[in-house]
Amino acid sequence: MGNYSSGARRPATGSSPVRSTAPARTHEGGDGRARDAKSELYLTAVSTMVGEGNAYESGDARLERMRELVAAVVDADPQWLAGFVPWLRSEAQVRTGSVVLAAETARAMHVHRRNRVTAASPISVRRIVDSACQRADEPAEVLAYWRTTYGRTLPDGLRRGVADAAVRLYTERSAMKWDGTDRAWRMGDVLAVTHPTPKDPRQAALFRYLIDRRYGRAEGDYGLPAVHRRQWLDAMVPAARRSWLASDPESAGRELQQAGHDWRSLATWLQGPLDATAWEAILPGLGYMAILRNLRNLDEAGLSNETAEAVARKLMDPAEVRVSRQFPLRFISAAREVRSLRWAWPLERALQLSLDNIPELNGRTLVMIDTSGSMGEQMSDRSGLLRRDAAVIFGLAVAQRCQRVDVVSFSAPRYIGEPASLAFPLLQGESLSTSVKRWDDGYHIGSGTRTHEALQRHYCGHDRVIVVTDEQYHGPDPSIALSPDVPMYTWNVAGHRAGGRTGRNRHTFGGLTDAAFRVVPLLEAGRTVAWPWMGADQVSE
Numbered sequence: 001m002g003n004y005s006s007g008a009r010r011p012a013t014g015s016s017p018v019r020s021t022a023p024a025r026t027h028e029g030g031d032g033r034a035r036d037a038k039s040e041l042y043l044t045a046v047s048t049m050v051g052e053g054n055a056y057e058s059g060d061a062r063l064e065r066m067r068e069l070v071a072a073v074v075d076a077d078p079q080w081l082a083g084f085v086p087w088l089r090s091e092a093q094v095r096t097g098s099v100v101l102a103a104e105t106a107r108a109m110h111v112h113r114r115n116r117v118t119a120a121s122p123i124s125v126r127r128i129v130d131s132a133c134q135r136a137d138e139p140a141e142v143l144a145y146w147r148t149t150y151g152r153t154l155p156d157g158l159r160r161g162v163a164d165a166a167v168r169l170y171t172e173r174s175a176m177k178w179d180g181t182d183r184a185w186r187m188g189d190v191l192a193v194t195h196p197t198p199k200d201p202r203q204a205a206l207f208r209y210l211i212d213r214r215y216g217r218a219e220g221d222y223g224l225p226a227v228h229r230r231q232w233l234d235a236m237v238p239a240a241r242r243s244w245l246a247s248d249p250e251s252a253g254r255e256l257q258q259a260g261h262d263w264r265s266l267a268t269w270l271q272g273p274l275d276a277t278a279w280e281a282i283l284p285g286l287g288y289m290a291i292l293r294n295l296r297n298l299d300e301a302g303l304s305n306e307t308a309e310a311v312a313r314k315l316m317d318p319a320e321v322r323v324s325r326q327f328p329l330r331f332i333s334a335a336r337e338v339r340s341l342r343w344a345w346p347l348e349r350a351l352q353l354s355l356d357n358i359p360e361l362n363g364r365t366l367v368m369i370d371t372s373g374s375m376g377e378q379m380s381d382r383s384g385l386l387r388r389d390a391a392v393i394f395g396l397a398v399a400q401r402c403q404r405v406d407v408v409s410f411s412a413p414r415y416i417g418e419p420a421s422l423a424f425p426l427l428q429g430e431s432l433s434t435s436v437k438r439w440d441d442g443y444h445i446g447s448g449t450r451t452h453e454a455l456q457r458h459y460c461g462h463d464r465v466i467v468v469t470d471e472q473y474h475g476p477d478p479s480i481a482l483s484p485d486v487p488m489y490t491w492n493v494a495g496h497r498a499g500g501r502t503g504r505n506r507h508t509f510g511g512l513t514d515a516a517f518r519v520v521p522l523l524e525a526g527r528t529v530a531w532p533w534m535g536a537d538q539v540s541e
Contacts, residue, residue, distance in 0.1 A: 013505050014528050015528050017039070018042065018502055018507070018508040020499070021033060021035060024497065026496070027056040028473060030449075030475055030477070031476050031477045032499055032501075033502075034498055035502075037073050037076065038073055038080055040497060043495040043508070044496075045084075045092075045094060046510040047492070047493055047494050047511075048094075048495055051096075054374070056374070065497070071108045074108035075112065078105075078109065082123040082127070082128055083533040085128050085131055086131035086533070088101065089133075093325065095134075099132050099142050100145060102131070103145050106125045106128070106158035110125075129157065129164075136170060136171075138165065140183065142165075143162060143194075144185045159193070160194075162193075163197075166187075167199055170187060175187060175227075176260025176261070177260050177262060191210055192214075205224055206222070206224060226258060229258050233259055234269070242278075249277055249281040250281070253282055253285060256281065256285070263279075263294060266278060274297070275301050276302045279307075283311065288315075288326065291314065292331070295343050299338065315350050316349040326350075327512075328354045328355055329393060331351040331433075333384065333385055335433055348433050359518055361398070362403050362463075364403075365463065366405075366406050366466070367466045368395075368451070368465065368467040369388075369392055370391055370411070370449060371392075371444045371446060372410075374449070375391060375469070376388055376444070387470065387494065388444060391493055392439050393436060394491065394517075396432060398466060400435075407423070407426060408423055410450065410451065410458075412445075412450045412453075413447060420445070420453060421450075421453075421457060424439060450474055452477070455478055455482060459486075464486065465482060468512075469492070470492065471492055471496065471498075471500055472496055478500055479506050487524065489507050491512060495510065516532075
């Protein structure tokens, strides 16, 4: 049973931005709460691949819910969206969701006739749309989404925002990379629809080239060095390409990089898979994420140990890890894909570096990790990782930073006599990836979600409780299993409409990043934690 006798009465924690409202049922019939529009939109957007469904909600239903939430927030607090959309793309690294939210904001503002900056509406749709585009293929994605959903007529703010993004993102190299002939929306289409003003004569030449290329009338190199190099490479006889590359891999790699080739386009150019020579030529120009996702391909190509050592040094470089802004899940995923042990330590080191910002938590902490059936869904259709993988990685990462900690896997019994929860013993000196593997060997339960019962069973005077879950529980609100004086921090990994109550000592967050966990010491110091894009915290009154 839960133990409320934990010593002296604790002061209340500060306040956090996610707000619960009226009583509502979870998808499993539990006693939950709805959330205000901003809170629901935030939790949904940070955990959603647009168009993909889950056990409780179809992709179309979730997208429609997001549209309704955007309209509600535009009506109540459009300035909030002006901060949320760029943060969602740049910091949370949610790509398609940012595009959709920007387009839906433009529509809602257009419907409400607020598409211009006025005293009544001090936000710019143009800037919001521009901020949602951080990769050169994304201006086309904004237009493709709009045309597919709402037709040909573009709100002026959306058109201007896409034009601004094109000017900012369209370079010779990005054009060589992203203006593929297999794309429904080409860069030339974006330029023809939005009519951006180029920033200099060289970009003006690039814009002419892209439009002419789109309509099959491009001739010459337009005075553009990258276009010239690409045309020279494409004119090379296919049978001679590998021998040219092997003759001087370092020089060839520079030529390929200057022509905008990456590992995908190089395989197409070579008309076959990359061998070790091709990888060694292209590796110096690849970004951190591209290297991370290709470690298995490097092994299968027979990459030399000498080159692999250079790759390993890059993977473990603290500055590279920081600049790459890769989430810890990426490193676990890469470790599961590779077969060679030569990547084990570099990936473990990079994983630890990615988690360095998780603060130490004093006192006793209870970490509860939801391993119910719904947590066994994939994070996205393109990912082999499950929601429970994310929950376990972050739950164990936080546990390793606690002074004293108990870690529990909870669900509900699958069969009579089976446990509804399991205590997971942490081992001194064990790496995070090894702990995750040990968890995978027997701590996923995979049935219903009895959060309240698990808290009653495992809480015993802890100073705080951290729960990582989709919040689709059965039965009572989990928080009533604890004394009101005990802080409970819930990390929501799914963004469903209803979940647990928030308020005094009850906090809900979304987005499993190390930055998210920094709020715990702030709250326990009595601070008011704002939305993550709003800068410094404030002292609560």
